[in-house]
Amino acid sequence: MSNAIEDVQLGDGGSAVPCFTQLKPARDGGSIVLSLIGKVKGSPYHWMHKKAKGYRCNGEGCPACKAGVTQSWTAVALAAAYLRGGGIEIGYVPMSRPAFREVRALNGGKPRECNVKLTSVGGGYAFESDSGPARWTGDEAMRREVEAARNDARIDALIESKLYDQLTDAEWERVLAGKSAKETEPEGWE
Numbered sequence: 001m002s003n004a005i006e007d008v009q010l011g012d013g014g015s016a017v018p019c020f021t022q023l024k025p026a027r028d029g030g031s032i033v034l035s036l037i038g039k040v041k042g043s044p045y046h047w048m049h050k051k052a053k054g055y056r057c058n059g060e061g062c063p064a065c066k067a068g069v070t071q072s073w074t075a076v077a078l079a080a081a082y083l084r085g086g087g088i089e090i091g092y093v094p095m096s097r098p099a100f101r102e103v104r105a106l107n108g109g110k111p112r113e114c115n116v117k118l119t120s121v122g123g124g125y126a127f128e129s130d131s132g133p134a135r136w137t138g139d140e141a142m143r144r145e146v147e148a149a150r151n152d153a154r155i156d157a158l159i160e161s162k163l164y165d166q167l168t169d170a171e172w173e174r175v176l177a178g179k180s181a182k183e184t185e186p187e188g189w190e
């Protein structure tokens with residue numbers, strides 16, 4: 001499958017992204033300031049209420065589409081959060097479609113060139129434009145970290161791994177039938 005998730009190797013040292021964490025405030029109602037620094041990947045998905053879990057839409061011929069399961073969309077963006085004591089943490093920010101539209105309009109349509117205030121609000125996130133230019137551009141150490149993360153060959157796979165899991169069509173059929181996606185025991189004994 002062309003869009004299957006690939007394994008990525010971590011921990012070989014010298015990487016700007018040794019662990020790729022979600023950048024978010026520590027508590028609901030809290031805020032952090034960050035800048036979007038590069039790649040954004042988005043994908044349609046279906047949310048299975050009974051399982052309280054979402055899986056990627058398989059596009060053409062998708063069993064969940066055929067079954068009429070509501071489709072949503074989500075995006076994951078590479079970002080750098082500014083730490084209180086100085087410095088940055090590289091990670092990712094998930095965005096619903098409305099949030100993505102909000103973010104895309106920030107700073108006159110140039111969201112990557114400003115600082116963004118992200119506030120956690122009741123399970124979702126609100127994005128506001130702070131000021132520009134993005135803070136990291138004026139600091140040599142931060143600039144090096146951002147550029148290393150952007151150029152990291154593993155970044156595509158890391159970002160993609162934060163989108164919903166992908167199922168084969170056969171696995172989708174199992175999920176739609178109320179079973180687990182992966183077979184837990186061999187079939188064909190009856």
Ligand SMILES: [Zn+2]
Pocket residue numbers: 046056057058059062063064065066071
């Ligand atoms: Zn679908």
